[in-house]
Amino acid sequence: MMTKLTLRNLAAHRLRLLFTLISVALGVAFVAGTMIFTDTTTRALSGQFAGIASRDEVMVRPADSFSSDGAAPRLIPQKVMTDLEKNVDEARSLVGAVEGYAAILQDDGKVVRGDGLAQLGRSYVERPDSEMRISSGKRPEAADEVVVEDNTAKDGAITVGDRITVVTERTTRSMRVAGLFTLGDDTSEDVSFVGFAPDAARDLLGADGSYTALWAAPAKGVSSERLEKAISAELPAGFEARTAREVADENTTQIQSLFGMLNWFLLAFAGVAVLVGSFIILNTFSMLMTQRVRSLALLRAVGAHRGQVTRAVLGEAACVGFLGALLGLGAGAGLSYLLRAVFSRLGTKLPLASPVIEADTVAWSLAVGVLVTVVAAYLPARRAAKVPPVAALRDDIGLPARGMKVRTVLSVLLLLLGAFGVTAGLQDGGEEGATLVALSAVFVFVAVVMLSPVLIRPMVKVLGWPAARLGGMVGRLSRENARRAPRRSAATASAMTVGLALITMATVLAASMNTSADRRIERQFRADFFMESRGTKGFTAEAVDRVAAVRGVKKTVSLRQGVVKLKSDEQGVAVADPVALADVTTLDVSSGSASLREDEVLVQRSLAEQKKWKVGSAVPGEYPDGHRATFRIKGLYEANEIVEEPLVMSTAGYRAHSSGTLVRQAFVTLDDSAPPGMRQALASALRAFPNVALKDSEGAKANARSDVDRLLNIVTVLLVLSVLVAAVGLVNTLGLSVMERTREIGLLRAVGMSGGQVRAMVSMESVIIAVFGVVVGLGLGVGTGWLLQRAMTDSGVEHLALPLLPLALYLLGGIAVGLLAALWPARRAARMHVLRAIQQQ
Numbered sequence: 001m002m003t004k005l006t007l008r009n010l011a012a013h014r015l016r017l018l019f020t021l022i023s024v025a026l027g028v029a030f031v032a033g034t035m036i037f038t039d040t041t042t043r044a045l046s047g048q049f050a051g052i053a054s055r056d057e058v059m060v061r062p063a064d065s066f067s068s069d070g071a072a073p074r075l076i077p078q079k080v081m082t083d084l085e086k087n088v089d090e091a092r093s094l095v096g097a098v099e100g101y102a103a104i105l106q107d108d109g110k111v112v113r114g115d116g117l118a119q120l121g122r123s124y125v126e127r128p129d130s131e132m133r134i135s136s137g138k139r140p141e142a143a144d145e146v147v148v149e150d151n152t153a154k155d156g157a158i159t160v161g162d163r164i165t166v167v168t169e170r171t172t173r174s175m176r177v178a179g180l181f182t183l184g185d186d187t188s189e190d191v192s193f194v195g196f197a198p199d200a201a202r203d204l205l206g207a208d209g210s211y212t213a214l215w216a217a218p219a220k221g222v223s224s225e226r227l228e229k230a231i232s233a234e235l236p237a238g239f240e241a242r243t244a245r246e247v248a249d250e251n252t253t254q255i256q257s258l259f260g261m262l263n264w265f266l267l268a269f270a271g272v273a274v275l276v277g278s279f280i281i282l283n284t285f286s287m288l289m290t291q292r293v294r295s296l297a298l299l300r301a302v303g304a305h306r307g308q309v310t311r312a313v314l315g316e317a318a319c320v321g322f323l324g325a326l327l328g329l330g331a332g333a334g335l336s337y338l339l340r341a342v343f344s345r346l347g348t349k350l351p352l353a354s355p356v357i358e359a360d361t362v363a364w365s366l367a368v369g370v371l372v373t374v375v376a377a378y379l380p381a382r383r384a385a386k387v388p389p390v391a392a393l394r395d396d397i398g399l400p401a402r403g404m405k406v407r408t409v410l411s412v413l414l415l416l417l418g419a420f421g422v423t424a425g426l427q428d429g430g431e432e433g434a435t436l437v438a439l440s441a442v443f444v445f446v447a448v449v450m451l452s453p454v455l456i457r458p459m460v461k462v463l464g465w466p467a468a469r470l471g472g473m474v475g476r477l478s479r480e481n482a483r484r485a486p487r488r489s490a491a492t493a494s495a496m497t498v499g500l501a502l503i504t505m506a507t508v509l510a511a512s513m514n515t516s517a518d519r520r521i522e523r524q525f526r527a528d529f530f531m532e533s534r535g536t537k538g539f540t541a542e543a544v545d546r547v548a549a550v551r552g553v554k555k556t557v558s559l560r561q562g563v564v565k566l567k568s569d570e571q572g573v574a575v576a577d578p579v580a581l582a583d584v585t586t587l588d589v590s591s592g593s594a595s596l597r598e599d600e601v602l603v604q605r606s607l608a609e610q611k612k613w614k615v616g617s618a619v620p621g622e623y624p625d626g627h628r629a630t631f632r633i634k635g636l637y638e639a640n641e642i643v644e645e646p647l648v649m650s651t652a653g654y655r656a657h658s659s660g661t662l663v664r665q666a667f668v669t670l671d672d673s674a675p676p677g678m679r680q681a682l683a684s685a686l687r688a689f690p691n692v693a694l695k696d697s698e699g700a701k702a703n704a705r706s707d708v709d710r711l712l713n714i715v716t717v718l719l720v721l722s723v724l725v726a727a728v729g730l731v732n733t734l735g736l737s738v739m740e741r742t743r744e745i746g747l748l749r750a751v752g753m754s755g756g757q758v759r760a761m762v763s764m765e766s767v768i769i770a771v772f773g774v775v776v777g778l779g780l781g782v783g784t785g786w787l788l789q790r791a792m793t794d795s796g797v798e799h800l801a802l803p804l805l806p807l808a809l810y811l812l813g814g815i816a817v818g819l820l821a822a823l824w825p826a827r828r829a830a831r832m833h834v835l836r837a838i839q840q841q
Contacts, residue, residue: 504781
């Protein structure tokens with residue numbers, strides 16, 4: 001009987017539960033969309049290795065290669081290949097391959113597929129088991145000939161016979177397109193591929209008579225596993241053999257690991273949307289139970305016990321959660337495309353593929369939808385079960401009232417705990433202190449949300465003053481309506497508070513980081529100009545030489561990027577002449593000397609303190625070419641906005657062990673007697689290098705701000721969904737409130753209130769509740785952002801910045817949300833039939 005009653009209640013109150021259903025669907029859509037997005041992207045990227053995994057080849061490569069992009073690939077000497085050809089009878093063929101960085105420059109300086117995952121060049125050799133084949137034109141034979149992968153050529157509008165500019169680790173060269181080629185199953189829309197003649201590839205990609213990999217095809221009747229063992233037995237130390245399937249599995253694992261972290265990052269924001277949705281669910285069921293007191297009492301009067309009433313209400317919640325989860329699962333597929341578009345818009349191009357909906361995505365979506373709805377409805381269900389049977393005979397009965405004492409005491413305890421944690425975190429400083437402050441801020445968030453029903457009455461009295469002052473009787477009624485049910489109004493506003501507080505916190509923290517970076521650049525940037533690449537990994541030293549030859553240029557200092565291993569950890573290296581670098585940036589060597597010889601390094605002080613190194617310490621390590629060395633710490637330097645890496649090495653010392661020659665940045669200082677118009681003169685010198693941008697200190701500031709702004713944009717977009725859920729909750733609360741106050745509104749109309757005044761009353765009530773949520777959210781966000789800025793002072797965020805314009809826009813946005821949310825409830829209230837409304841019980 002109770003099951004039938006549950007279903008009939010759902011049917012009878014379907015309109016009242018509609019917006020709750022939407023709230024659940026939006027929260028679940030974020031969870032499902034995140035999982036579908038990461039599963040789809042992982043499957044698409046992993047699928048690019050399916051062609052490799054299906055082959056019987058064995059790959060020979062250097063063992064323990066560096067994983068960082070800053071390291072040039074290790075090489076396999078010709079002798080290794082010669083010995084394998086002589087001693088391994090299990091191989092039908094053995095082909096040497098060279099692969100490295102190679103980007104195609106367009107006339108406007110943009111890189112073809114520059115927003116993709118990689119730009120690769122390789123020696124064009126058609127192996128027996130490879131699907132790489134010429135599809136148009138011919139193979140590259142001359143040193144200035146190149147072939148371009150079909151899809152890459154399509155994106156760059158490249159045809160056979162065109163001349164294109166190719167940037168590699170060693171040079172920038174104009175080359176003729178001899179043909180187009182296909183990679184079969186190995187193709188990718190996110191990676192650009194070009195192929196060179198084998199000898200040209202060695203020269204262009206820095207192989208110098210060696211290879212980056214060898215591919216062996218097994219003889220007839222020989223398995224790839226047997227071939228792998230035979231090759232491994234002949235390889236010298238420092239090299240390894242892997243089957244094609246093992247190589248594909250390794251690549252897939254790396255992708256899954258990368259997107260696994262992204263998945264958790266996105267799910268954190270999905271959790272915020274689900275949390276916001278839980279406020280709406282709690283509010284909805286609380287209001288529904290209040291409106292159904294008499295029917296609940298009748299159930300008790302005819303013999304239903306408390307447990308049955310509780311289960312009936314929770315059954316309604318479970319049904320709503322299940323239906324919302326199904327809708328959310330469907331919407332999640334569309335949201336996955338939106339997430340891909342967001343990341344593409346922000347500079348990360350990801351493959352386009354059909355949505356992949358795994359079984360665990362369905363299970364998690366249904367679990368989240370049902371569990372969150374049931375848990376949020378539990379307290380209203382318990383209160384509903386306490387309605388006494390005698391209530392069916394009375395007109396003035398309501399749900400049992402709840403006091404504020406326990407809530408207030410818990411809130412104060414949480415506030416004290418949060419304050420203690422914040423104080424301890426600020427005293428500790430560093431990353432651990434900042435983490436403690438962030439965790440303690442969560443307690444403050446929860447405490448403020450719990451205190452909202454206590455705060456809302458006095459705050460709404462103040463915030464609603466303009467409405468009461470300017471709106472007359474209608475304005476006063478709207479203010480009192482917002483105050484009359486503090487728990488309901490607070491729960492509705494809290495949904496907006498949470499999302500807006502996080503957006504505000506991120507905005508304040510980002511502005512503080514940008515301001516701090518600007519101040520550091522003003523102190524540290526001593527050059528007149530600097531050069532950097534547009535979309536490519538770097539640029540050739542020839543561009544620096546052209547600038548150095550311009551009359552009026554006093555000095556140029558090149559900065560390259562590298563990587564070494566100290567003990568077992570890879571560390572980024574700024575490769576430059578430290579003494580010259582100190583002339584163009586404030587490289588503050590606080591102890592030791594900046595004069596470096598081979599195997600000597602400068603170490604950023606924060607890293608040295610973390611590793612307990614000091615000037616004179618000897619640390620075993622390794623260069624990118626595999627050469628092992630003992631690195632001696634010659635000096636310590638302070639964190640620098642220009643020199644981002646934790647280590648500095650001399651150009652001569654590092655380049656002896658790395659084939660990479662591209663310059664990341666070059667700094668230009670002018671003579672005191674330099675003629676006017678130097679910027680135009682330098683730009684003219686760089687006309688042959690469209691991938692090189694010339695900037696000044698303002699450009700350096702823009703570079704520093706771009707990464708922070710990009711992350712802020714991602715965070716804001718992801719949190720906007722929680723604000724959307726809050727807006728749905730506001731519509732829901734107002735709609736149910738209008739239904740609850742049908743008789744009251746009818747009486748107001750009967751004594752002379754017009755439909756327009758009713759519409760204005762509901763709209764102003766909506767705006768007041770929304771503004772309360774916005775104001776509390778802004779206060780929480782600004783306060784938390786300030787505390788995090790204080791905690792991150794040691795990490796370089798020395799200055800607090802309050803971006804007043806965005807904060808003002810958030811406030812105006814809250815008012816707009818309130819007005820929009822009131823459109824349907826206000827229209828419904830204004831169109832009520834007066835006599836029928838008065839007769840409503």
